[in-house]
Each structure stands twice: as structure tokens, then as C-alpha cells.
Amino acid sequence: MNWGLMAKTIREVWMVTILFAIGVAIFESMLTYILPTYFDEFAGHILEIKFVRNIITALLGSDVGDKIGPTALLSFSWVHPLLLTLLWGHEITLCTRTPAGEIDRGTVDILLGLPVSRWQIYISETIIWLGSGLMLILIALVAHLSIRTFIPEDMHLPLHRIIVVAINLYCLYIAVGGVVWLVSALSDRLGKAMGISFAMILASMLLDFIITFWEPAKSIEFLSVLDYYRPWQIFQSDTWPIQDMLTLTAIGLFFWLAGAWVFIRRDVCTV
Amino acid sequence: MSCISTNNLTKYYGRRVGVDHLSIDVSAGELLGFLGPNGAGKTTTIRLLMGLLKPNSGSACVFDLDCWQQSHKVKAGVGYLPGDLRLYPWFTARYALKLFSQIHRKDMTREGEKLTELFDLDPDLRVDHMSRGTRQKLGLILALAPRPPLLILDEPTTGLDPIIQYKLYTLLRSLADEGHTIFFSSHTLSEVETLCDRVMILRKGKVVANESIESLRDRAKRVVTIYWKNSANHEAIMAPTFLTVSEKNSKTWTGTIEADAMELMRWCQDKPIADVIIEQPDLSALFQQYYLSPENSQ
Numbered sequence: 001m002n003w004g005l006m007a008k009t010i011r012e013v014w015m016v017t018i019l020f021a022i023g024v025a026i027f028e029s030m031l032t033y034i035l036p037t038y039f040d041e042f043a044g045h046i047l048e049i050k051f052v053r054n055i056i057t058a059l060l061g062s063d064v065g066d067k068i069g070p071t072a073l074l075s076f077s078w079v080h081p082l083l084l085t086l087l088w089g090h091e092i093t094l095c096t097r098t099p100a101g102e103i104d105r106g107t108v109d110i111l112l113g114l115p116v117s118r119w120q121i122y123i124s125e126t127i128i129w130l131g132s133g134l135m136l137i138l139i140a141l142v143a144h145l146s147i148r149t150f151i152p153e154d155m156h157l158p159l160h161r162i163i164v165v166a167i168n169l170y171c172l173y174i175a176v177g178g179v180v181w182l183v184s185a186l187s188d189r190l191g192k193a194m195g196i197s198f199a200m201i202l203a204s205m206l207l208d209f210i211i212t213f214w215e216p217a218k219s220i221e222f223l224s225v226l227d228y229y230r231p232w233q234i235f236q237s238d239t240w241p242i243q244d245m246l247t248l249t250a251i252g253l254f255f256w257l258a259g260a261w262v263f264i265r266r267d268v269c270t271v
Numbered sequence: 272m273s274c275i276s277t278n279n280l281t282k283y284y285g286r287r288v289g290v291d292h293l294s295i296d297v298s299a300g301e302l303l304g305f306l307g308p309n310g311a312g313k314t315t316t317i318r319l320l321m322g323l324l325k326p327n328s329g330s331a332c333v334f335d336l337d338c339w340q341q342s343h344k345v346k347a348g349v350g351y352l353p354g355d356l357r358l359y360p361w362f363t364a365r366y367a368l369k370l371f372s373q374i375h376r377k378d379m380t381r382e383g384e385k386l387t388e389l390f391d392l393d394p395d396l397r398v399d400h401m402s403r404g405t406r407q408k409l410g411l412i413l414a415l416a417p418r419p420p421l422l423i424l425d426e427p428t429t430g431l432d433p434i435i436q437y438k439l440y441t442l443l444r445s446l447a448d449e450g451h452t453i454f455f456s457s458h459t460l461s462e463v464e465t466l467c468d469r470v471m472i473l474r475k476g477k478v479v480a481n482e483s484i485e486s487l488r489d490r491a492k493r494v495v496t497i498y499w500k501n502s503a504n505h506e507a508i509m510a511p512t513f514l515t516v517s518e519k520n521s522k523t524w525t526g527t528i529e530a531d532a533m534e535l536m537r538w539c540q541d542k543p544i545a546d547v548i549i550e551q552p553d554l555s556a557l558f559q560q561y562y563l564s565p566e567n568s569q
Binding site for chain 2 (some may be wrong): 002003004005007008011012067105107108109110112114115116117120231265266267268269270
């Protein structure tokens with residue numbers, strides 16, 4: 001590990017990370033308060049619409065059926081597309097910095113001219129990505145716990161299960177980031193790397209929605225990363241989704257290692 | 272001792288050749304100029320030496336370390352200035368020196384401050400507010416500040432004003448005298464001629480000349496102008512074999528000599544000559560011969 005490289009990365013990402021953190025804090029706070037407080041309005045109108053119920057089912061990871069209540073709706077705050085978009089947007093920004101971003105802006109010659117190995121560069125960037133992702137999820141957790149003091153206690157989600165959901169969400173963050181690292185390692189253009197990563201995430205989410213409408217798509221359900229992140233089931237049962245967590249971590253690790261393998265072996269210079 | 276050595280180093284970009292079976296050797300303490308037209312393979316060679324590119328075949332070694340396999344060890348002893356220099360927009364000289372000291376694990380702020388003063392650079396000016404020449408100065412400061420045993424500079428004088436260029440030449444010369452090895456590419460023939468011990472010319476990825484400046488000078492032609500006395504009748508005088516006269520009129524002869532100037536002076540002694548002007552050896556003409564492809568030079 002090289003502290004100088006980490007200092008450089010922090011210097012470049014602190015501002016964008018703070019902006020994403022503010023977004024996560026505001027959004028998680030709003031959802032935590034609004035969803036259970038205005039449950040009656042939601043239940044009376046919006047939840048009657050089949051399409052909306054399907055979307056919620058897709059995001060929560062299983063059909064909530066008639067069990068939908070303020071607590072179920074509160075768990076939706078952990079899978080809301082905007083929260084996921086903020087987390088994934090943050091990691092796409094960070095994980096495409098090296099090598100795609102450095103090549104694209106032409107600074108890679110200076111970076112690789114330094115007496116450090118490519119592996120050291122990769123590790124330094126990874127530590128900042130993992131650290132800042134953990135910080136964002138902790139901020140979401142703190143925002144959720146802070147705001148729930150303003151809602152009736154019987155609507156609260158159990159704390160230990162919220163923590164399990166947060167850990168599962170972090171595993172999801174690792175899985176998506178791992179794929180983005182590989183895309184970045186294969187690219188010379190930042191826009192291209194970001195675009196491909198975004199398209200892959202979007203495809204994965206779409207697949208999750210399609211499955212709720214179209215039965216035959218169930219055979220490829222395993223391709224959607226959201227299939228391994230099911231907060232509603234965690235809140236319903238008292239078990240740890242170890243298999244899902246391991247699957248997500250393994251996906252992340254596999255693609256991250258593949259990204260490292262490509263980055264260390266390929267030609268890297270300003271084009 | 273060999274500081275840089277390559278053996279049949281080859282790099283292709285798809286079907287296009289970058290460098291082709293390049294074998295070079297640079298001794299420690301040498302100041303070597305690397306010349307060639309655009310696309311000749313100068314930057315590719317430098318990037319192979321820095322471990323940015325992986326060779327298709329052959330090998331490149333710096334300090335007897337493989338440039339691809341052990342590139343981070345190689346770079347610990349190299350100060351590198353890229354050709355198409357682009358720095359982080361938030362860099363200032365002061366901040367960059369502090370950061371590079373952390374990365375190099377070696378304090379280079381003191382040396383950096385000296386260089387900042389020498390190159391007349393504001394240490395707190397951000398890169399995104401710098402002109403191209405000022406950015407080049409910062410790139411040079413960052414390459415020179417660790418005082419590495421080897422400097423690899425890709426067109427270091429690009430964008431620099433003549434005063435800073437002169438300061439850089441003096442600095443590079445003194446570093447070479449102290450034993451540092453300097454390998455730099457250039458388009459400017461005059462700076463290579465002024466500065467280097469040896470010149471290597473590359474064309475289409477191959478070395479077409481590898482000689483000391485002295486031996487090039489010996490081979491270079493000199494332009495000579497002979498002024499005849501007004502009353503002289505020089506119509507019958509025959510030019511010696513070593514003098515190629517390209518232009519004759521009633522008062523002057525203009526041409527080139529390939530021999531020693533003393534030989535011409537001896538020939539002039541018994542001729543009705545008013546004045547003789549012998550110019551410096553014209554290396555540029557010689558370089559241009561190398562630059563042109565064989566089909567063009569014919």
C-alpha cells in the first residue's frame with residue numbers, strides 16, 4: 001500500500017463522495033419518514049395499482065401479497081431505485097477512474113511513470129472505493145435510525161435485521177463494483193466504461209422486473225444481482241442470507257480479480 | 272556499465288510497426304539524443320522502457336532489470352517526462368512535490384524548490400491556470416527533483432521559451448557531468464547537436480544512425496564561399512576533388528567540402544583569392560538524409 005497514491009485518490013474523490021453521501025442521507029431520511037407516515041394514502045391509492053405492486057415485489061425480492069403494511073413499506077426504503085442509483089452512481093464514478101479515466105484524461109503516463117506497481121495503484125483505488133462505499137451505507141443506516149425516532153415505535157424495523165440488510169447491501173455494492181472494475185480495465189475511454197457499466201446495471205434491474213411479469217424469464221433470474229438482495233425476506237425471517245452475501249461477494253471478487261489481471265497485463269498509455 | 276539495453280525489441284500496434292527489432296545500448300553517464308521523424312518509434316521506445324507497453328518480442332532492460340516484469344523497480348531510478356504531458360488539473364508545484372515525495376518515499380521538496388526557482392515557476396499556481404510551457408516546466412521539475420540516476424525525457428523543450436531552454440541545457444549538461452544518464456528524444460536538431468554526446472536516429476522503428484556527435488561532424492559537409500580578387504582571372508582554375516562547387520559567377524564560388532578545412536586552405540594559398548568563408552559543419556543536412564526514407568532520398 002502506498003499512502004501517497006491513496007492521498008492522491010482521496011484528493012480527487014472526496015468532493016464527489018460527499019455529494020453522494022448528502023444525497024443518500026437526504027433520500028434515506030425522507031423515505032424512512034414518508035413511507036410509514038403516509039401509509040394509508042399509499043395503501044388506498046397507489047398500492048391498488050397492480051403495476052406498482054409488481055415493481056415493489058420486484059425490488060423487495062419476493063411477493064409481499066396481503067402482508068403489505070407500514071413496516072413492509074419501510075423496508076422498501078432499502079431497495080428504492082434512487083438509493084441504489086446513488087450507490088451505484090458513486091461506485092461507477094470511482095471504479096472507472098483507473099485505468100479508463102486516467103487514460104482518457106491523459107494522466108496515466110504520469111501515474112505509471114511513478115515508482116509504483118500497477119497492482120499498488122489498483123489496490124489503493126480499491127481501498128478508497130470500499131471505504132467510501134462503506135461510509136455511504138453507514139450514512140444510510142444512521143439516517144434511517146435517526147429519522148425513525150419520529151415515527152411510531154410499532155412501525156420500526158428491528159435494528160439487528162436492518163444491520164443484516166445493510167451488510168447485504170454492501171455485498172451488492174461489492175458485486176456491482178467488481179464488474180465495473182473489469183469494464184474499466186478493458187476500456188480506454190471513461191465515457192464508454194461508464195456507459196457500459198450503467199447499461200449492465202440497468203439490464204440487471206430490468207431483468208428483475210421482467211421476471212415478475214413474464215414467467216419464462218425466471219430461468220435466467222440468477223443473472224440479476226438484485227436476486228441476491230432481498231430485504232423483505234430478511235425482515236420477515238430472522239436468518240442471515242449467507243448464501244446471497246457469499247454469492248455477491250464472490251461475483252465482486254471474481255470480476256475485480258479479472259480486472260486486476262487485465263490491468264496488470266495490458267498496454268496502458270495515453271491514446 | 273550499461274544503463275539501458277534493448278535486444279531485438281519489437282512492438283506492433285495491430286499491423287502497424289512501432290519499433291522493429293531495436294537493439295540499443297546506453298552507457299551510464301551518457302547524454303543521448305534520440306531523433307526521428309513523427310511516427311518513427313521514439314515515444315514507443317520510451318514507453319517500452321517505462322513499462323507502459325508490453326513488447327511483442329525481444330527485451331528491454333534498465334539497470335539490468337526487465338522493463339516490463341520489474342517496471343516499478345526500474346522506475347525507482349528513473350525521472351520520466353512524457354511527450355504528451357498532461358498533469359492533474361488540481362496540481363500545484365508545491366502540492367505535487369509533496370505528493371510525489373510521499374509516493375517516492377523520499378523527500379524531494381528541497382530539490383523541487385530549487386528547480387522551481389531556476390525555472391521561475393510560481394509554486395502555488397494550479398495546472399488548470401498554467402500555459403503549456405509552464406506545465407512543461409512543472410513536468411520537468413517533477414522528473415528532475417528526485418535526482419534519479421537515469422532521466423528519460425520525451426521532447427523536453429516543447430513549449431519552453433529560449434531562456435528556459437538554455438537553463439535546461441545547462442542543467443542537463445551538469446547532471447551528465449555528475450554521472451547521471453540522460454536519454455532524451457527531440458525534433459530539434461540544433462539542441463541535440465549542442466547538448467548530446469551521442470545521437471541515435473530512428474526511422475520506421477529501426478535505428479538508422481547511432482554515432483557520436485564528433486563523428487557526425489567529421490562526416491558533415493561544410494558550406495564554403497570563395498571570393499576572387501577583382502582583377503583575377505579564375506576561369507581556368509579547376510576546383511579540387513574535395514570541393515563540390517554548386518554555384519559559380521565572376522566574383523564567387525559557392526560549394527561544399529567534405530575534407531578537412533586545412534586542406535582547402537593549402538589549396539587556396541597560391542590562388543588569387545580575396546576571402547574564404549567556411550561555415551560550421553551542416554549537421555541538419557546530414558540528419559535530413561537519415562530522416563528521408565530511402566525512396567525519397569534518391
